[in-house]
Amino acid sequence: MRHVDIYHAIADRTRRAILDELVDRSGQSLFEICGRLIMKHGINSSRQAISQHLDVLEAAGLIRTRREGRSKLHWFVGAPLKAIGQRWPVSTDEDTSHSTEEDIEK
Amino acid sequence: MRINLSGVAVDDQQKALRFYTETLGFRVKHNIPLGEHSWITVVSEEAPEGTELVLEPAAHPAIGPYRKALVEDGIPFTSFAVDDVGAEHERLVAKGVRFVQPPTDLGTVITAVFDDTCGNLIQIMEEKAQA
Incomplete structure (x- = not known):
């Protein structure tokens, strides 16, 4: 698997929100993560896009x-x-x- | 035009009939043998004249890969409405049902997702009263 450095991995609001939600509850499916991002963060990216964010976070070891x-x-x-x-x-x-x-980059 | 049927594809219709009635608490509306499979529908005790849920045999070769991909990503095949997700979760866990997502507050709704033991994940959803 390719390596992604952590600075790149956390330099994205959606990926930070994913980490926030996984801290809130460990062991979530793609479906649950997407639901939380839409309903709690207003992030309505496609499942495929979220799946790619998860790949980046996994490659960074996060x-x-x-x-x-x-x-x-x-x-x-x-x-x-x-x-x-x-x-x-x-x-x-x-x-x-x-x-x-x-709010810095919103 | 009215929506009278909804369906869920199940590995084993008789096993599904037991799970959807004995465990979930739905009532059998039709159970008609049709050759290898049966036409089985269940309804909610709360709405016996309402939409029927067809327990369809997952026999078509396309259904296997389709359901496998849904389950892998945790995506429910269908969703049922409940008044209290927390109470349903407690009731079903006591009956040995495995939840892949415990009750989760998503702002306007509370949801949970369980394994129907017939090849599907099923969501239950409670709409929260507007404050």
Whole structure:
């Protein structure tokens, strides 16, 4: 499988929303992920487009998939994100009030 | 024109009849032997004169790959309306039904998805009262 770096993987609002939803509940099908994106985020991309986003996230190591019964389910894996904090450590006395809301690029 | 029938393709009609009546609680409306298969329909106890659900044999070779692809992506074959998804989930889990998606609040609706043991995923949906 091709490798995708995590910066590319999380540089997209839809992919971040997918990770948010998988943190909310682990082990979701493509159908459930698409439903949550439409109903909770107003993201109405096609199933095929969401499937491609999932491929990118999987290639970056941020999700893994497993078969349960005959369904393919998706899990969030946070470990690759540690590299960000290691590269740019946050000291404890820093002002952390800066907003990380997603309005920046909307 | 009226919609009187809806259908679900099932691996085994007799097994499906048991699941859709004994487990889900629908009532048999028609059960007519037609050669190798039967014409079987069930209705809701809440609407016995309403739309009938046909338990169709999944015999056509195209149905296998079609249903396999739906199940792989977690896509339900059809959806039923319930008043309380949480209560239905609890009732069905107690009867041994396997849910691939537990009750999930999607804003205007609450949904859940279970395995009908006959080759399909089925969604149940509750429309939330408007605040």
